[in-house]
Amino acid sequence: MKNINSRYAWFCLFFLSIFLMGCQEDKVVITKADYTDAEYEVLARTLNLPRERADYSVTLPLHMARQGATAPAVSSAKATLGAVLFYDTKLSANNTVSCASCHKQSLAFSDDVALSKGFNGELTKRNSLALGSAPNFEVSYNGNSVSSQGAAFFWDERAHTIQEQSILTLQDDIEMGMDLDELKNRLESIPYYNILFTKAYGSGAVTPDRVTEALQEFINGFISGTSRFDEGLNRSTGDPFANFAEFTAQENLGKTLFNTNCSSCHGADFTSVVETVANNGLDLEYTDQGIGARTRLDFDNGKFKVPFLRNIALTGPYMHDGRFATLEEVIDHYSEGIQAHENLDIRLKTNFQFHGEPLKMNFTEEEKAALVAFLHTLTDYQFIQDERFADPFK
């Protein structure tokens, strides 16, 4: 009986494989190519795009999915267009800078200078922000988009979506200086854009809405979730406060210190922030008032977006003005340097009180090194090497 079964199984397997081989051959013929030969020939003159379009749909790390998070639905045709736009210097007035000039993939889409150079060589007013943190990109929890709960874009949170951010950046006098009519004319005259806009939107028409939506779709795919920290959280019970088996004793010590002193604003799971904006006592008097410069309210002076710390070891220099070159300097600030600014957040005051003094965390050298070691576990090497996010220009 057993014998017959196994002979029968081999027989089936034999025919199944012949059948599959047939399908394989067929598959090459019947696969719906994303581009015709003629289209691909045009694209390939300038761009290194895969013949079969890359899949930009997002898989969230287990620990985020377990919390009920859902990833934004990304259209691969729009994200492919977005990738090209992101790396194209033609999006700036004099064809000199692209989004990627100030948001470099190897640096988790941040820049390695305090202030970045715009299209005319002028410096940006603030430090470039890293891209690639889940809560930035409309990951939603049980249907509630985190963005709509208050997270927003730029150091002063003046934009609420990446589309809004992009339209401001494109036209910014320092960053890209682009006129939107000129952008339309320029891009519509380029054959590869005609193909890519048609694939994404059904026609080659270039509108500001399409440009910024495609950029948003591309950036929505930047969910960095494969750092050692993520792996630790995936494998543990999902409790960021528990020690991770795969961390060294030093990294676990750093994690504990972070959870005690820092997570009240920055969040313990690096998926959502607890506080969206705060004053962290960098100065007694700020030259850049941050949110206050926008709202003109005294109690907003010196408040800035609480930045997401994913990939933080790659995104220095740090703070809105890039004043700290290293993570060690950042830790020294929190340890001994917090200033008694009138809007200093109570989490950084003694006894958690409005009238408290600036906290002195007074970390030992060993604790400082542990905090830095922990922050390094947030680096996601897969994300910064992901081909789908790389420069598509030849």
Ligand code: HEC
């Ligand atoms: C000349 C440098 C430069 C260029 C070019 C540039 N950016 Fe930025 N980007 C910055 C700086 C600086 C900030 C922070 C500015 C601020 O907060 O006022 C920033 C902030 C952002 C943010 C907000 C991130 C957050 O967490 O709040 C996003 C998103 C972004 N840029 C995307 C883009 C896109 C898309 C493009 C291309 C259309 C682009 N940037 C072009 C320098 C640049």
Ligand code: HEC
């Ligand atoms: C009261 C809320 C709060 C607490 C608590 C807090 N931070 Fe911050 N953190 C901020 C804000 C706000 C900024 C941005 C400030 C600015 O640029 O003006 C920031 C910036 C940073 C940056 C720079 C990020 C970047 O992209 O430039 C790092 C790193 C950092 N914090 C780490 C820590 C660590 C480590 C601790 C604990 C020792 C901590 N923070 C505690 C609010 C907080």
